[in-house]
Amino acid sequence: MGRQKRAVLWENWEVAELRNKIHDAFDSIQADPQLMESTKQYLSKQRGRRMRTGRRRSVQRALAAACVAFFAVAGAYGYNWVFSPVSYLSIDVNPSIELALSRFDRVVSVTAYNAEGTEIVKGLSLTGKKYTDAIDSIVGSEAMGQYLTGESELYLTVAAEGGREDALAAGASQCLSHSGHGGKSVSADLSVASQAHEHGMSTGKYYAWLTLTQYDGTITVEDCKDMELSEIHGQISEHEHNGGHSSSHHH
Numbered sequence: 001m002g003r004q005k006r007a008v009l010w011e012n013w014e015v016a017e018l019r020n021k022i023h024d025a026f027d028s029i030q031a032d033p034q035l036m037e038s039t040k041q042y043l044s045k046q047r048g049r050r051m052r053t054g055r056r057r058s059v060q061r062a063l064a065a066a067c068v069a070f071f072a073v074a075g076a077y078g079y080n081w082v083f084s085p086v087s088y089l090s091i092d093v094n095p096s097i098e099l100a101l102s103r104f105d106r107v108v109s110v111t112a113y114n115a116e117g118t119e120i121v122k123g124l125s126l127t128g129k130k131y132t133d134a135i136d137s138i139v140g141s142e143a144m145g146q147y148l149t150g151e152s153e154l155y156l157t158v159a160a161e162g163g164r165e166d167a168l169a170a171g172a173s174q175c176l177s178h179s180g181h182g183g184k185s186v187s188a189d190l191s192v193a194s195q196a197h198e199h200g201m202s203t204g205k206y207y208a209w210l211t212l213t214q215y216d217g218t219i220t221v222e223d224c225k226d227m228e229l230s231e232i233h234g235q236i237s238e239h240e241h242n243g244g245h246s247s248s249h250h251h
Contacts, residue, residue: 083108087160087168088193089131090204091138093147094228095120098202099134101160105168107134113202120144131168135175154183155229157204159193201225208232215239 085100085108095116100109107126112118120143126134135156138144148154156172158165165187173185188207196206199221209224212232216239224232 085109087158087164087190088203089135089159089168089172090155090157090202091135092155092157092202092204092208092229093144093152094230095144095147096202096205096229097121097138098204099126099131101131101168105131105171107131110134111202113200113205116147132171132175135172136179139175139179139181148181152182152230153233154179154181155186155204155208155233156183157186157188157202157207159188159190159203161190199225205229205232208236212236212239 082104083102086103087101087105088098089101090096090098094114096113097117097120098111098113099107100111102108107129110121110126112121120138120141123143124137124141126137129137139148139154154176156169156176158168158172160168169185169187176183176185186204186207188203192207192210193203196203199206201209201221201224205224206221208229209219209221209232212219212224212235215236219235
């Protein structure tokens with residue numbers, strides 16, 4: 001039996017018990033009728049006040065419970081709204097790292113897609129940072145420095161929607177410009193990020209594979225998993241230089 005039902009039954013029992021006691025008390029005494037009547041009215045008012053107070057308390061308890069439930073739901077929704085990833089930015093050289101970003105462009109999670117990437121991010125505190133600060137931390141880290149040689153090229157790939165990709169890509173380009181390393185900032189559709197994650201790849205590397213398949217449809221996504229990003233882009237550059245045409249398109 002629910003607590004509310006028990007409270008109602010208890011209240012009804014108390015009221016009945018009080019009524020019986022009043023009746024028995026008046027049956028056992030002889031008093032002035034006017035005094036008896038006024039006493040009955042007084043006790044009746046007290047009983048009514050007690051019942052109203054009980055009802056008010058029940059209503060107050062119910063309202064309090066409803067408020068707690070409302071704010072719990074609102075709080076959970078608000079948390080999800082603030083901290084759910086809505087865009088992605090991958091940082092690929094050979095280390096392959098991806099930042100999931102909130103709608104306020106702050107890092108909500110970090111994923112390394114190879115051993116080199118894991119080694120780089122394990123010593124960095126990136127969650128909660130503005131994405132541009134996170135890029136600077138990764139690119140400027142000592143662990144990343146060994147991969148940023150004169151021949152290597154750094155790729156920052158942004159996947160977002162609602163027009164956010166341009167602003168994010170602009171911020172990524174600024175990071176590249178003052179990093180002192182060669183690199184490119186690339187924009188991709190948000191659906192590319194979802195497909196990349198399904199294949200266990202960063203958005204940047206998966207997007208490079210999609211670009212390569214425009215020239216060579218025989219290269220599979222599994223093939224690219226074992227290739228360094230510089231190798232994939234090297235093949236793309238070679239096809240572009242030779243004026244290669246696609247034999248098969250992948251969407």
